[in-house]
Amino acid sequence: MHLTAETRLNAILDGTGAGTWEYNLDTGEIIFNERWATMLGYTLEELSPLSFQTWEKLSHPTDIESANQALTAYLSGDAHQFECVVRMLHKDGDWRYIHTRGTLFNNDQTAESRWLMGTHLDVTREKLSQHQMEQLAKSLPGIIYTFVLEPGGRYFFSYLSEKTWDFYGLTAEECLDDPDKIFNLIHPDDLPRVHESIAVSAQTLDEWVCEYRVQTERGTYWLKGVSRPEKDADGRISWHGMTINIDTEKNLELELEQLSITDELTGLYNRRYMLRKLQESVAQGERYGDTFSLISLDIDFFKTINDSYGHPTGDAVLQRFADIIESRTRKSDIVARTGGEEFIIFMPNTGLSEAGHVAESLRIALQTESFVSDEGETFGTTFSAGVVNWSGAESQTTSVRDLLSACDQSMYAAKRAGRNRVVANGNGE
Numbered sequence: 435m436h437l438t439a440e441t442r443l444n445a446i447l448d449g450t451g452a453g454t455w456e457y458n459l460d461t462g463e464i465i466f467n468e469r470w471a472t473m474l475g476y477t478l479e480e481l482s483p484l485s486f487q488t489w490e491k492l493s494h495p496t497d498i499e500s501a502n503q504a505l506t507a508y509l510s511g512d513a514h515q516f517e518c519v520v521r522m523l524h525k526d527g528d529w530r531y532i533h534t535r536g537t538l539f540n541n542d543q544t545a546e547s548r549w550l551m552g553t554h555l556d557v558t559r560e561k562l563s564q565h566q567m568e569q570l571a572k573s574l575p576g577i578i579y580t581f582v583l584e585p586g587g588r589y590f591f592s593y594l595s596e597k598t599w600d601f602y603g604l605t606a607e608e609c610l611d612d613p614d615k616i617f618n619l620i621h622p623d624d625l626p627r628v629h630e631s632i633a634v635s636a637q638t639l640d641e642w643v644c645e646y647r648v649q650t651e652r653g654t655y656w657l658k659g660v661s662r663p664e665k666d667a668d669g670r671i672s673w674h675g676m677t678i679n680i681d682t683e684k685n686l687e688l689e690l691e692q693l694s695i696t697d698e699l700t701g702l703y704n705r706r707y708m709l710r711k712l713q714e715s716v717a718q719g720e721r722y723g724d725t726f727s728l729i730s731l732d733i734d735f736f737k738t739i740n741d742s743y744g745h746p747t748g749d750a751v752l753q754r755f756a757d758i759i760e761s762r763t764r765k766s767d768i769v770a771r772t773g774g775e776e777f778i779i780f781m782p783n784t785g786l787s788e789a790g791h792v793a794e795s796l797r798i799a800l801q802t803e804s805f806v807s808d809e810g811e812t813f814g815t816t817f818s819a820g821v822v823n824w825s826g827a828e829s830q831t832t833s834v835r836d837l838l839s840a841c842d843q844s845m846y847a848a849k850r851a852g853r854n855r856v857v858a859n860g861n862g863e
């Protein structure tokens with residue numbers, strides 16, 4: 435069967451559900467197809483005689499205004515196409531959103547009559563779901579978004595809800611145009627982690643979860659992103675998810691974590707943190723061949739200080755000793771009070787002899803320090819210390835417990851040898 439071009443065109447239009455319109459800008463003549471009338475619940479006959487006013491009467495006054503503006507922009511060459519969405523009144527009394535598109539048809543032979551031709555498509559359902567989506571997005575506590583990563587590495591947001599403004603002080607539109615506006619706000623210390631976690635999620639297609647700080651004009655605060663990746667046939671990955679503000683919870687969590695690893699009296703780290711650090715360092719050292727030294731220090735006859743001058747004076751001695759250690763160790767060293775009058779210094783990338791020297795300088799510092807009790811009595815004190823070194827390169831599989839025990843053994847050896855001394859690796863000095 436031979437199909438004429440017109441039959442084929444009509445079949446296509448039927449398939450799309452589009453109404454067609456043709457409007458002669460010079461004579462005012464107007465033509466609509468039957469589908470155009472059906473879209474609004476009428477037959478063409480019911481709406482006859484057809485004129486520009488037929489369209490005008492059925493259209494929402496506000497939208498007529500914007501349609502006219504869109505037409506003027508198109509006819510003056512400012513817009514590439516005549517395009518707008520106009521609410522039109524359906525026979526059932528409801529407004530329908532009609533997506534209107536049109537182009538100017540210039541036929542040389544009839545150059546004096548300019549026909550504007552186009553389609554009307556009912557997009558009410560899309561408009562309503564868009565509206566529902568916007569309402570939903572407004573009621574959610576965070577930004578909802580879709581982030582896209584193309585195989586070539588280009589990335590962008592294909593959707594960002596309005597809350598982008600509340601979180602970043604940037605409009606969704608400007609971030610859709612330039613995703614780096616958001617990435618540039620991420621704290622420099624957190625940015626590599628954010629990139630890394632996106633790369634991992636792209637690789638594994640596992641859920642992306644990341645906590646990071648942003649620095650905006652409103653201050654620095656913690657955000658959390660959670661999104662699920664989806665890869666299409668072209669290798670493009672889209673993450674659909676949400677960003678929430680976790681600043682209060684995160685700061686509380688960090689504060690609690692800090693408290694849980696801090697010794698209240700001296701402000702140094704506590705035993706728990708030292709053990710964790712040692713476990714991490716031994717594991718890492720075994721892999722990368724790192725080395726570190728440990729100094730275990732125990733104040734001599736501390737019980738006598740408490741007994742003679744009172745507990746508060748004992749506390750003051752511990753605090754002063756903590757200050758002395760901190761002022762004579764490096765920032766990279768970790769100092770902990772691991773028991774009543776016991777302290778441990780962890781010194782990364784430090785050999786035995788260097789650590790021994792630090793211990794010795796501390797010994798002299800404490801020995802020369804003079805303390806005053808609440809009653810005004812002056813007294814001094816000393817400590818005994820053990821030093822050990824651990825080297826991953828020698829691939830010893832000493833456990834942290836064994837290591838601490840070896841350090842304590844050296845410290846006990848110092849006590850036995852008369853106190854106020856440093857013993858390195860079990861050898862008396």
Ligand SMILES: Nc1nc2c(ncn2[C@@H]2O[C@H](COP(=O)(O)OP(=O)(O)OP(=O)(O)O)[C@@H](O)[C@H]2O)c(=O)[nH]1
Pocket residue numbers: 699732733734735736737738740744745746747748749752773774775849853
């Ligand atoms: N002031 C004060 N004393 C504490 C604290 N924690 C533990 N102690 C005391 O520290 C003392 C430790 O005494 P011992 O373990 O007998 O050791 P020492 O008297 O230092 O003797 P050597 O270690 O053998 O030199 C005990 O009296 C504890 O009550 C604290 O936080 N503050």
